Amino acid sequence: MSDTTNCKSENWYASWFDTPYYHILYKDRNYREAQIFMDNLTHYLNLPEKAKVLDLACGKGRHSIYLNQLGYDVMGADLSENSIAEANKNANETLHFVVHDKREPFEDKFDAIFNLFTSFGYFENEEDNLQTLIAIKESLSEYGFAVIDFMNVYTVLENLIPEETKEVDGITFHIKRYESNHFIIKEIDFEADGQKFHFEEKVKAYTLEDFQRMMNEAGIYLLDTFGDYKLKKFHKNTSERLIMIFK
Template sequence: MSAAQNPPTENQLKSSENWYTSWFDTPYYHILYKERNYREAQVFMDNITHYLNLPENAKVLDLACGKGRHSIYLNQLGFDVLGADLSENSIAEASKNTNETLHFKVHDMREPFEEKYDAIFNLFTSFGYFENDEDNLTTLKAIKDSLSEYGFAVIDFMNVAHVLETLVPEETKTVDEIEFYIKRYLKDGHIFKEIDFEDKGQKFHFTEKVKALALPDFEQLMEEAGIYLLDIFGDYKLKKFHKTDSERLIMIFK
């Protein structure tokens, strides 16, 4: 018996306009990635909030927050946090943790927020999903418009050069008795991940597609958006970014 009690039908999945609106809203996304290293993520948030020297009770936006695990931790650090995500199912789950200084809402990251934030975090490669490349610029402008006068934003993205160097073309992962068959490849400037599996006698297929944005691409987008890139790090311990060796591309801007 899998952990997904009510899998969506194939027609429901095909009716979605974009891959991320269907895939992220299924229970299978959370099953496949449930073993992510959240302790490492907490160390990163400890380091980055200390580096930014955020004021006590700073207003923080966790943009593309999923089920809110990192929003919850940021709130535990003492910040007033809003977690925002396009997935209604994820926000419904995250909202169970709401308190006076922790809230969640369904939101498209291409749209600015009315409220201004002291820090905006876009963590763990939650950027570059859109079919239209212009939407990446629109998202950066929305982040800029949602920052307070002295606010900082952080985008934590994959280091494309490192990902391509270490790419595993095919693998099988078994999680909660579901066998996920995964293929990865680069095509048309995007990194694709094809995911096939079967559950309760029903076959599923999903595709993840992320724009292979390197640092020069972000620098160009940020210049167009009127954003000032302040610092770049290459891992969650905030070590210097190396073009080929670093696992992450972490950008601090305002």
């Protein structure tokens, strides 16, 4: 057995999201719920037919594909080259995928930009997270709207499971969760293919107030907040999610 492959690089997302193990661990995510969320969102935003939509941090593109099936002209963007290579197998005339750093604005302008399932707050440096917000704002068309779907930090911390074990496809994942230095951290240890692996996920524990402060700084207008995928009102002590609509 070799030494543990320790992947606590500064940019944890660059290594972890590019491994097949990330997709194995999370393969049972509820995609039907995600589709209902996108139905509700696109309906709420009243997006025109063939609207240009950006799925920012799209992973393997499952949500981009669904948005495209709803009739939109979709661009999926992600930093992971492996994920984009996988997503590109589904590309068509109105569905495109690119490797992209979300701190950089797009030359194209979009009618809607979706940043879904807590794909924000990865950067150590606050300035980089602010830069991501500014890039989103600058990539919107004149009448466009952006959506960030984030965890509700209050309920996450209230219900944090410090340790658990999950077995998926014959791999036993040992997971630890804790808060440290205003980050929510998940440590993932497992053995696979004759090697021991250690990965970390780190997401800034941003509250609604933190987002409001950053949005003010970025010149962004927060239009609405919701607390779940059915778009019910946000309640800080009980809501599952923090979903923000802004421009």
